[in-house]
Amino acid sequence: MTPQTTPQARRIWVFIEQEDGAPHPVSWELLGAAQRLAAELDAGHAVVEGVLLGHQVEAIAQEAFRYGARRVYLMDDPVLAVYRNLPYAAGVSQLVQSYQPEIFLVGATTLGRDLASAIATRVQTGLTADCTELTIDPKQGILAATRPTFGGNLMATILCRQRRPQMATVRPRVLPMPEPLAEAAGELIHAPLGMAEEEVPVKRLRLIPGQQQLNLEYADVIVAGGRGLGGPDGLPLLEELAQALGGVLGVSRPLVDAGWVSAEHQVGQTGKTVRPKLYIAAGISGAVQHRVGMSGADFILAINSDPQAPIFQVANLGIVGDLYQVVPELISQVRALQGGDDHVR
Numbered sequence: 088m089t090p091q092t093t094p095q096a097r098r099i100w101v102f103i104e105q106e107d108g109a110p111h112p113v114s115w116e117l118l119g120a121a122q123r124l125a126a127e128l129d130a131g132h133a134v135v136e137g138v139l140l141g142h143q144v145e146a147i148a149q150e151a152f153r154y155g156a157r158r159v160y161l162m163d164d165p166v167l168a169v170y171r172n173l174p175y176a177a178g179v180s181q182l183v184q185s186y187q188p189e190i191f192l193v194g195a196t197t198l199g200r201d202l203a204s205a206i207a208t209r210v211q212t213g214l215t216a217d218c219t220e221l222t223i224d225p226k227q228g229i230l231a232a233t234r235p236t237f238g239g240n241l242m243a244t245i246l247c248r249q250r251r252p253q254m255a256t257v258r259p260r261v262l263p264m265p266e267p268l269a270e271a272a273g274e275l276i277h278a279p280l281g282m283a284e285e286e287v288p289v290k291r292l293r294l295i296p297g298q299q300q301l302n303l304e305y306a307d308v309i310v311a312g313g314r315g316l317g318g319p320d321g322l323p324l325l326e327e328l329a330q331a332l333g334g335v336l337g338v339s340r341p342l343v344d345a346g347w348v349s350a351e352h353q354v355g356q357t358g359k360t361v362r363p364k365l366y367i368a369a370g371i372s373g374a375v376q377h378r379v380g381m382s383g384a385d386f387i388l389a390i391n392s393d394p395q396a397p398i399f400q401v402a403n404l405g406i407v408g409d410l411y412q413v414v415p416e417l418i419s420q421v422r423a424l425q426g427g428d429d430h431v432r
């Protein structure tokens with residue numbers, strides 16, 4: 088179980104999240120960030136390592152190597168087949184105490200948020216949640232974790248000076264996805280969980296499948312609507328455009344607050360961070376809390392009746408007009424192109 092490194096190795100850990108044997112891509116985004124941090128921290132001694140828990144998930148470790156993990160600590164146990172806070176938090180905390188990583192990054196997913204806070208509590212360290220930037224403070228040589236505060240109007244950089252590991256969560260799509268290596272080898276360290284099923288009071292009795300996952304964060308095309316729609320009746324129009332483009336529906340927060348649509352569609356600071364190839368914002372003013380979630384899009388098309396709307400500052404292309412005139416026209420042009428109608432092309 089002892090990894091072949093010098094005791095001086097400065098470990099940067101990434102939690103490799105998986106469910107039902109499928110790794111969450113935020114794990115790879117975090118491995119990319121961890122490699123940058125390792126270079127900034129101590130190129131000679133800092134080492135990027137993954138922590139993987141589950142049952143029969145060893146193959147995921149191979150993927151982690153391709154995304155830059157030099158070593159993966161694997162706890163493979165039937166007790167870990169389904170995520171439950173107690174055995175996962177106990178298992179990871181055990182590893183933290185044994186190997187004493189300096190930095191520990193976790194995806195700010197539903198699972199990751201639940202787990203990271205439990206680990207931080209168990210090992211009595213600080214946790215900076217929902218970071219948008221991670222660097223090494225050059226003077227102090229420790230993690231500088233930046234996140235929005237005061238309703239997104241200020242960015243705060245938080246240092247954890249006394250406790251270890253320095254923990255941070257980052258939402259999916261906030262960090263760029265690194266290119267995986269075609270082939271890579273790493274060291275696999277098997278670690279026992281040491282907890283029997285009888286010790287876990289929470290049981291999964293049955294699984295009630297939810298609706299199909301929307302996967303807004305990883306969509307290539309998003310057609311998003313805002314309060315400019317005037318009411319929920321406008322949403323099917325945007326859904327039609329999204330469908331024509333093979334995309335999904337996004338919204339600004341007031342639509343969720345008003346109960347027009349479920350929160351899984353919300354883009355922004357308190358919603359999802361997205362990086363689509365095309366983001367169409369219709370009737371969205373472009374408040375900073377919305378922009379922080381979508382400004383990483385490759386191409387932004389904004390449709391707004393107010394030429395002064397801030398959304399135009401981040402848009403690659405802007406159409407000043409009533410969305411109820413512009414969107415139907417876009418739908419018919421897209422459909423005509425798909426139907427091979429020459430005179431439209």
Ligand SMILES: Cc1cc2nc3c(=O)[nH]c(=O)nc-3n(C[C@H](O)[C@H](O)[C@H](O)COP(=O)(O)OP(=O)(O)OC[C@H]3O[C@@H](n4cnc5c(N)ncnc54)[C@H](O)[C@@H]3O)c2cc1C
Nearest residue numbers: 313314315339340355356357358370371372376377392410
């Ligand atoms: C702590 C905090 C967190 C927040 N988190 C989020 C978040 O995650 N996501 C988010 O989106 N917001 C968030 N907000 C809210 C944010 O500040 C804005 O209030 C919100 O984004 C505004 O939504 P909107 O652009 O749809 O509405 P508005 O600001 O009301 O804009 C509507 C726009 O529609 C245009 N319009 C009107 N009619 C038409 C028409 N017929 N055709 C075309 N254009 C038209 C108007 O010119 C206007 O620009 C947060 C706020 C706080 C304080």
